[in-house]
Amino acid sequence: MTHVDDGEHPPPATPERFGLRLHRALAEHGPLCVGIDPHRELLDAWGLPDSPDGLREFCAIVLAAATGRCAAVKPQSAFFERHGSAGVAVLEELLGQARRRGLLTILDAKRGDIGSTMQGYAQAYLGPGAPLSADALTLSPYLGYEALRPAVDLARDAGRGAFVLVRTSNPEAAQVQSVGRPSVAARVLAGVGHDNRGQEPCGDIGVVVGATVDLADEQLGLAEALAPVLAPGVGAQGADEHDVARSFAAVRGRVLVPVSRAVLGAGPAGVEAEVGRWAERLATALGRD
Numbered sequence: 001m002t003h004v005d006d007g008e009h010p011p012p013a014t015p016e017r018f019g020l021r022l023h024r025a026l027a028e029h030g031p032l033c034v035g036i037d038p039h040r041e042l043l044d045a046w047g048l049p050d051s052p053d054g055l056r057e058f059c060a061i062v063l064a065a066a067t068g069r070c071a072a073v074k075p076q077s078a079f080f081e082r083h084g085s086a087g088v089a090v091l092e093e094l095l096g097q098a099r100r101r102g103l104l105t106i107l108d109a110k111r112g113d114i115g116s117t118m119q120g121y122a123q124a125y126l127g128p129g130a131p132l133s134a135d136a137l138t139l140s141p142y143l144g145y146e147a148l149r150p151a152v153d154l155a156r157d158a159g160r161g162a163f164v165l166v167r168t169s170n171p172e173a174a175q176v177q178s179v180g181r182p183s184v185a186a187r188v189l190a191g192v193g194h195d196n197r198g199q200e201p202c203g204d205i206g207v208v209v210g211a212t213v214d215l216a217d218e219q220l221g222l223a224e225a226l227a228p229v230l231a232p233g234v235g236a237q238g239a240d241e242h243d244v245a246r247s248f249a250a251v252r253g254r255v256l257v258p259v260s261r262a263v264l265g266a267g268p269a270g271v272e273a274e275v276g277r278w279a280e281r282l283a284t285a286l287g288r289d
């Protein structure tokens, strides 16, 4: 639709790129991203009911602990979907509240499909004004990187981003992702790098590369792809801040480290201090810019 400049209604401002917003948040707060994964045992350990009300209370405490102490939060959609539409409503509230508190939101739903269905997921999670819209969405490229095109394009038009699975933190990942020369992971990374061309210092399309992965074997050109890197696996999955510093030295300033169980395990009384401790540990290990 062509915009008619009538002097009263200015044209809609072009949204600032996600990569730039993320880069600024990382410079200000360091690499910690608090993972919001309210699984049943955790709610129980927090003394909360395994219900939408329990979720809501959990999210309120975690958001208060994260605000001003980290760059982003990453809610895991599965733990909200478990509770049906009432749980999804809590996720919707959480995304809005996090945004209003100045936290970037990365919705972890690992979507990936074809054509009009991928377009539907993109509109649901990245569309401006969509109830479940986040700043970025995790995407699974196993129907082909190009199948993600509707999400990549909508994210960029809307000032949002995506994190595409490249080499995940789980032990089974190598069965698929490390196969071939160049590997599947390297081919996905090449697609991301192509989409980030010219987007110095940080592209809008990120990659997921586990902090548990021995990158010496993987031959991934992370620095050239300009991709922000979501590096899970710290804490409960065995990696620590020194692994992150060693593996991602070449992309310092673009690394976001989601920590979920290791932070949330501190319980409602300890979570705020634990967020602060992990923020400090990671910022110190990776060095401040």
Ligand SMILES: O=C(O)c1cc(=O)[nH]c(=O)n1[C@@H]1O[C@H](COP(=O)(O)O)[C@@H](O)[C@H]1O
Pocket (backbone or CB within 6 Å): 035, 037, 076, 108, 138, 167, 168, 169, 170, 208, 209, 210, 232, 233, 234, 235, 236, 237, 258, 259, 260, 261, 262
């Ligand atoms: O996309 C992710 O965040 C993700 C990718 C990956 O390679 N490994 C991984 O554990 N995750 C997510 O990170 C969360 C687990 O974080 P921890 O509790 O810190 O281990 C879950 O929500 C996982 O889905």
